Amino acid sequence: MSEISISIPSLSENIRIVESFIDNAKEKFELNDDIYGNIMIAVTESVNNAIIHGNEGNKDKNVFLTLNMENNSIVFNISDEGKGFDYNSLPDPTAPENIDKPGGRGIFLMKALSDELTFEDDGKKVKLSFYIN
Template sequence: MPARIEGHAILRGPRAEIDASQTAVEQAMAQHGYGREALFAVRLALEEALVNAIRHGNRHVPDGQVDFRWSVDGDEARFDVRDQGEGFDPDAVPDPTDDDNLEIPSGRGIMLMKAYMSEVEYRDPGNHLAMVYRKSKGA
């Protein structure tokens, strides 16, 4: 089994930066034997996390950056996403699965992250997201 693989990127917004980080994580997970289901889950959760941080977290921060750190070993993949915004209260986000909210086009990113990852934690003041995917969760 290969050694733990770690990565770090500063994201400013362009799509190519997100794609490059996604590819690096995917390659590391493949090296550690994570299956198709795991790769799908992490790709979806990371997409939501990184886009949320860039588009919403740093919305009012001129030239804002997102600090993205990750590590993958044979048991788990860990992700840390920090934006430079003032944060938010994730508990205040309406439940998108309520019948009354089903027709609202936005607000599903956090619930998808929670559904697909083993752990999702927004740390105070809400601009630091920590996520874990454990290999035992999927294939």
């Protein structure tokens, strides 16, 4: 199966384009509601991170989103044009000193909702996999 991809300028209102992209995937691949819900939250969170942190809200920079079927997984790749980040030294959002901080939960959520989460290219690319069987 070929890859499906879109690219969007870094504006938070473009999240709705991502939501439509995921809605189309739900229909095309007949995803059940649980997987669909997890994908919706994890992928939009990842795109939001790419817009806000990766591209620093610069509308001249794009976020790229691709979808592939690999074996029994639906795989989303989200990449930005930012500087990347050190994903190994993120503060734990569940640690007592961080529990009241508004940020820092996105990657934690993405990890919890996806079956596999990997970072590539110095953190500029996120790969989210969801098992479907």
